[in-house]
Amino acid sequence: HGGGPAIPEKAVRFSFTIMSVSVLADNKEEEVTIFTEPKPNSELSCKPLCLMFVDESDHETLTALLGPIVAERNAMKESRLILSIGGLPRSFRFHFRGTGYDEKMVREMEGMEASGSTYICTLCDSTRAEASKNMVLHSVTRSHEENLERYETWRSNPFSESADELRDRVKGVSSKPFLETHPTLDALH
Incomplete structure (x- = not known):
């Protein structure tokens, strides 16, 4: 009890x-x-x-x-x-x-929106629509440092953008990344 x-x-x-x-x-x-x-x-x-x-x-x-x-x-x-x-x-x-993180953990540690996000990939900035057209060719473009910069942009909104514009600018980063993960093969795209 x-x-x-x-x-x-x-x-x-x-x-x-x-x-x-x-x-x-x-x-x-x-x-x-x-x-x-x-x-x-x-x-x-x-x-x-x-x-x-x-x-x-x-x-x-x-x-x-x-x-x-x-x-x-x-x-x-x-x-x-x-x-x-x-x-x-x-x-x-x-x-x-860092290895062995599942997608949910990578998203959490790197400050990204959950798996239902428009931004489907944890390694690049592809949206669901972009990924559905191109499931093969992509490059690793996300990094821990970039995610930190995007969080600061999300937090401060320096260009006074609307929520949708700001979300598009930061590519799905909405909380502070706190642990650097390294790209592995466990990407969705």
């Missing part, structure tokens, strides 16, 4: 895997990969950072729970890890690649 709020029936698992380790030798232009994870989906290599009961369309809860992880990830991108290997200090940088 709990008196708290109802627990959502959905769970979000946010985890990480070290996919590869590459080394750039002095005076070389190409990196050499010294480790690649053979089983990236294994429980042994995929370490959970956060497991929460939340509906991914609950923007406020999702951003509150994942916000600290996003901040830590951004700080790690700007830092270097120095380890002593064989008695010599070695410097490492972190590169993050």
Whole structure:
């Protein structure tokens, strides 16, 4: 007989895997990969950072729970890890690649309207009408930075446009993107 709020029936698992380790030798232009994870989906290599009961369309809860992880990830991108290997200090940088997001989660994290939006694709600016005419040829045109700029345009409406004009200008971005996702094959178009 709990008196708290109802627990959502959905769970979000946010985890990480070290996919590869590459080394750039002095005076070389190409990196050499010294480790690649053979089983990236294994429980042994995929370490959970956060497991929460939340509906991914609950923007406020999702951003509150994942916000600290996003901040830590951004700080790690700007830092270097120095380890002593064989008695010599070695410097490492972190590169993050987000994968495994379904379309609904990508839309939520990148600030885009839900899947019923006129803007059907999470990788480009195609509308439903445009996509129905061209299901094959397209290019990846959306980026996290661009979505942030579009959100600022949506929020400030600098050209005093009508709601429809503004929506067309921002191509379906209507909330603040908070986690950068990378294009994968899970696009609708």
